[in-house]
Amino acid sequence: MTAPATASNLLELRQKIIAWRKAGDTIGLIPTMGALHAGHLSLVRLAQQVVKRTIVSIFVNPRQFGPKEDFHRYPRPLEQDLQLLAQVGADLAFTPSVEIMYPEGYSTTISVGGLSATLDGINRPGHFDGVATIVTKLLLQAFPDIAVFGEKDYQQLQIIRQLVNDLDIPTRIIGVPIMREPDGLAMSSRNRYLSEEERKIAARLYATLDETAKKIRQGNDIKKAIKEGIASLKQAGFNKIDYLELVDAQNLKPLTQWDRPARLLTASYLGTTRLIDNIPLVP
């Protein structure tokens, strides 16, 4: 178990990358906000199967949080994260500060039209501009052969695919299926906000997605299945459902008929904790 090298500024990052490139090594980037769990580590493992060197960035990006969101209380257990990265054998942890990423006078925003306007884009205005901006910066900073993202943030993954395609960024984007707790709850750094009681209820999020997906697969009316899903979440104790929606898996447009690869997505609140999850429906 070797601790990963660390870089906290661009010079350190690029020195590492230049040395690897000189040696002919391929490079993979895994962008994260830290508070790492097995879901994040599965992205690192996937990258290790494809490239020689893996860089995990840990940066809680202020630009993707709304003014009333949890930026300040977002967990930042750096020592623990580095230990986990050592266990999985990541080569480099890139841990820039806000001042390094957005120095005084910084004024550029990347905005991906269309895909950013729906689902979380409605409920978290500006969120995806923050994501697109930081991911673009990271890709240009590290110039990786691949970058790995989780399907947990499915809309984010589709937006990044679009971004890389539109801007001719020569990095292959790889999506990885969601890692779940034994009761089905999607692993998330935000799960630690849940009280003991909320944590028990939280398992109903995936269970409801699964039940709703089954109904749709069996040919039941989509609107009705979704209505029942929302009722079931409320009944379980979710206090606010931002959306439970079936969309086209590529362009994220709402579907009234299941006639193509689709995704059923939800964002729902337990108390003040907003949980997201999704499930694929492939005809």
Ligand code: AMP
């Ligand atoms: P975050 O630190 O929450 O910004 O997540 C960093 C990356 O890990 C994103 O690409 C997420 O989609 C991915 N990720 C987070 N949770 C999971 C999970 N349970 N399974 C797979 N990937 C995940």
